[in-house]
Amino acid sequence: xxxxxxxxxxxxxxxxxxxxxxxxxxxxxxxxxxxxxxxxxxxxxxxxxxxxxxxxxxxxxxxxxxxxxxxxxxxxxxxxxxxxxxxxxxxxxxxxxxxxxxxxxxxxxxxxxxxxxxxxxxxxxxxxxxxxxxxxxxxxxxxxxx
Numbered sequence: 324x325x326x327x328x329x330x331x332x333x334x335x336x337x338x339x340x341x342x343x344x345x346x347x348x349x350x351x352x353x354x355x356x357x358x359x360x361x362x363x364x365x366x367x368x369x370x371x372x373x374x375x376x377x378x379x380x381x382x383x384x385x386x387x388x389x390x391x392x393x394x395x396x397x398x399x400x401x402x403x404x405x406x407x408x409x410x411x412x413x414x415x416x417x418x419x420x421x422x423x424x425x426x427x428x429x430x431x432x433x434x435x436x437x438x439x440x441x442x443x444x445x446x447x448x449x450x451x452x453x454x455x456x457x458x459x460x461x462x463x464x465x466x467x468x469x
Contacts, residue, residue, distance in 0.1 A: 324410045335399075337406060341414040344369075347402040351395030355409060372409050 324345070328336045333349040344356040346369065354369040361368050373393040380390045396402045448455045 324407055324414075335403065337410075339406075339410045339414045343367075343414065345406045345410065347399065347406055349399075351397055351402070352393065353396065353402050353405050353409075355406070372405065 324340060325338045326335060327338050330336070335347040337345040337347070339345050339355070341358075343358065344367075346354050348354070351373075353372050355372055356367045356369055360366060371393055373396060375391045375393055378390045378392050380388050382388050396405060
């Protein structure tokens with residue numbers, strides 16, 4: 324998350340990790356830009372991420388009427404913390420296990436070029452905290468007759 328501008332009214336505009344815009348307003352509200360564009364006018368819209376509370380508002384026709392109100396965050400540091408928590412929870416890139424074939428082949432070629440003329444006995448690989456030993460298949464096949 325990176326601060327990109329401060330307006331004349333004191334609003335802080337941040338660029339979130341996934342590229343969206345986040346704004347902390349002096350009025351106490353925190354808003355975040357949507358990921359996609361609105362289907363009616365083709366622009367990004369903003370939505371509030373302030374906490375909501377239920378408020379009982381009885382009316383003459385419905386004595387159990389419930390409205391929802393947003394809680395304003397009066398402290399500037401708390402507004403920035405709210406936006407930072409949102410960024411950490413919702414805007415981080417997802418880890419992927421997929422490696423394209425071309426990238427895998429390029430890595431293999433680069434490793435072979437680096438190890439040319441050197442004999443590698445064992446290679447240890449750590450995947451998700453588990454340690455695996457990779458052995459040369461040629462040595463394994465000659466030793467065990469496969």
